[in-house]
Amino acid sequence: MATAAIQVKDLVVYRGGKPILDGLSFEIEAGTVTGLLGPSGSGKTTLLRCVVGVQKIRSGEVRVLGQPAGSPALRQQVGYVTQTPNAYGDLTVEENVRHFAALYGRPRQGAERAIEQVGLTQYRKQRVSTLSGGQRTRACLACALVAEPRVLILDEPTAGQDPVLRRELWNYLKELATGGVTILVSSHVMDEAARCDRLLLMRDGDFIADDTPAMIRAAAGTDDLDEAFLRLVEAPRLAAAVAPHDGVPV
Amino acid sequence: MTTTLARETVPAPAPRRTLPAVSARRVWSIARRVLHELERDPRARVVMVGTPGFLVVIVRRLFDSDTAFSPTGAIMVGIFPVFTMYLVGSTSLVRERSRGTLEAVLATPTSRLDLVGGYLTAAFLIAIGQSVVTATLAYTVSGLQTESPPWVFGALAGVSGLFGMSLGLLISAVVRNEGQAFQALPGFFIPQMLVTGIVWPVSEMAGWVQWLERVLPLSTVSRSLTAARLHHFGGSSLAVNLAVLLCLIVAALLGAAASIRRRTA
Numbered sequence: 001m002a003t004a005a006i007q008v009k010d011l012v013v014y015r016g017g018k019p020i021l022d023g024l025s026f027e028i029e030a031g032t033v034t035g036l037l038g039p040s041g042s043g044k045t046t047l048l049r050c051v052v053g054v055q056k057i058r059s060g061e062v063r064v065l066g067q068p069a070g071s072p073a074l075r076q077q078v079g080y081v082t083q084t085p086n087a088y089g090d091l092t093v094e095e096n097v098r099h100f101a102a103l104y105g106r107p108r109q110g111a112e113r114a115i116e117q118v119g120l121t122q123y124r125k126q127r128v129s130t131l132s133g134g135q136r137t138r139a140c141l142a143c144a145l146v147a148e149p150r151v152l153i154l155d156e157p158t159a160g161q162d163p164v165l166r167r168e169l170w171n172y173l174k175e176l177a178t179g180g181v182t183i184l185v186s187s188h189v190m191d192e193a194a195r196c197d198r199l200l201l202m203r204d205g206d207f208i209a210d211d212t213p214a215m216i217r218a219a220a221g222t223d224d225l226d227e228a229f230l231r232l233v234e235a236p237r238l239a240a241a242v243a244p245h246d247g248v249p250v
Numbered sequence: 251m252t253t254t255l256a257r258e259t260v261p262a263p264a265p266r267r268t269l270p271a272v273s274a275r276r277v278w279s280i281a282r283r284v285l286h287e288l289e290r291d292p293r294a295r296v297v298m299v300g301t302p303g304f305l306v307v308i309v310r311r312l313f314d315s316d317t318a319f320s321p322t323g324a325i326m327v328g329i330f331p332v333f334t335m336y337l338v339g340s341t342s343l344v345r346e347r348s349r350g351t352l353e354a355v356l357a358t359p360t361s362r363l364d365l366v367g368g369y370l371t372a373a374f375l376i377a378i379g380q381s382v383v384t385a386t387l388a389y390t391v392s393g394l395q396t397e398s399p400p401w402v403f404g405a406l407a408g409v410s411g412l413f414g415m416s417l418g419l420l421i422s423a424v425v426r427n428e429g430q431a432f433q434a435l436p437g438f439f440i441p442q443m444l445v446t447g448i449v450w451p452v453s454e455m456a457g458w459v460q461w462l463e464r465v466l467p468l469s470t471v472s473r474s475l476t477a478a479r480l481h482h483f484g485g486s487s488l489a490v491n492l493a494v495l496l497c498l499i500v501a502a503l504l505g506a507a508a509s510i511r512r513r514t515a
Contacts, residue, residue, distance in 0.1 A: 015515055052357050056513045075359045076269060086354035088283065090290040102279035103358040105269045
């Protein structure tokens with residue numbers, strides 16, 4: 001088995017004196033789409049920030065593409081879309097993506113292609129602050145895609161978007177993965193996660209399930225992932241079938 | 251109308267070179283971004299260009315003659331960038347911190363040197379631009395008389411801009427929002443301005459005020475400008491004050507760079 005794209009071992013993170021993540025371990029294979037699901041406050045954003053390398057860690061190890069998370073060599077290869085839009089509101093879509101192209105050391109033409117990939121070509125000369133919520137997320141996504149990253153981390157990219165846009169986004173992520181990009185995306189909407197290769201269900205800083213959507217549905221005895229999550233939380237005996245196996249995928 | 255995401259095969263990843271720690275391209279892109287954001291804000295344009303120009307013309311009326319105005323005028327031509335660049339630096343970086351764009355930028359290969367370099371480059375360019383307006387008005391409309399040629403004042407204004415920007419970057423680490431950044435104006439800058447001889451000559455002030463003037467940071471700027479006015483290319487007074495000013499700038503920048511952290515809690 002080749003080295004996993006993302007390796008997390010015994011990760012402990014404290015914020016404000018309280019443990020947010022307490023000894024998490026998992027690995028993610030390259031070229032897969034992994035969904036990180038859980039209610040608000042479960043630690044999803046903190047975990048994603050650890051993988052990107054912008055989170056202070058108390059102990060544990062996070063390795064991306066074989067190197068420590070956040071190391072300079074990785075920063076060209078990891079794209080990050082934050083929960084709050086991380087583009088400059090007063091600048092146009094084009095100016096934003098070109099700016100990030102310069103920061104990532106990618107050629108300027110890459111900006112046009114990234115904008116095209118997210119379907120914002122006709123809005124490229126519009127200021128980001130005047131875009132709708134969904135369009136703004138896609139602008140931020142273009143800023144990350146212009147890096148041509150091998151690992152893409154997205155924090156709740158579908159928040160506040162309509163079902164059509166959400167489905168398109170998840171389809172698009174799947175296509176990126178087919179091209180070899182490793183994708184870790186978080187959400188608190190369970191249903192759209194059905195397209196992931198693997199789901200990590202998180203609650204209070206710990207994983208209650210780590211498996212494919214099909215297995216999780218089977219273990220919980222329901223097709224509705226929302227319902228599945230609730231059943232797994234309430235009945236630990238059911239969760240044992242899909243619980244994390246010391247960080248090694250099933 | 252729904253727009254669809256383009257269905258395109260993802261190209262194979264391009265080969266990666268290791269990027270250097272500081273890059274001119276990144277520095278310039280950040281400077282351009284700061285300039286663009288300012289350009290989009292009409293109030294900023296007024297504050298930056300209109301107000302200093304207006305003041306240079308109006309304040310001349312407070313004096314009886316060109317020679318009486320020149321001590322004040324020389325300082326005015328070079329000192330505005332300290333305040334305006336302080337405001338640009340502090341508000342811009344505070345906004346970046348609160349909106350999360352700083353975190354997004356630090357997740358890229360951008361280094362702290364790139365960031366600071368970009369802001370300073372923008373400050374230098376804006377300061378020079380601002381001084382062109384104020385100097386033109388001061389020399390033509392207000393009859394400013396100086397021993398040194400105008401471009402010396404332009405260059406000093408550029409350095410003032412660097413000073414203001416470095417203070418702005420430093421203060422952004424301790425303030426929570428743009429409003430608090432503005433409070434440094436009456437708290438820190440204006441008291442110094444009153445003492446540095448822009449309104450009354452330093453020699454006519456009380457002894458303890460003169461002593462205070464010798465140690466305040468803003469005095470390095472006003473003294474440099476006065477030296478440039480009195481002597482051709484300023485002489486030793488300009489050299490000494492400029493040296494101290496540059497040390498202050500470096501100290502402020504080191505503090506600012508230390509406050510920009512890639513990993514946060």
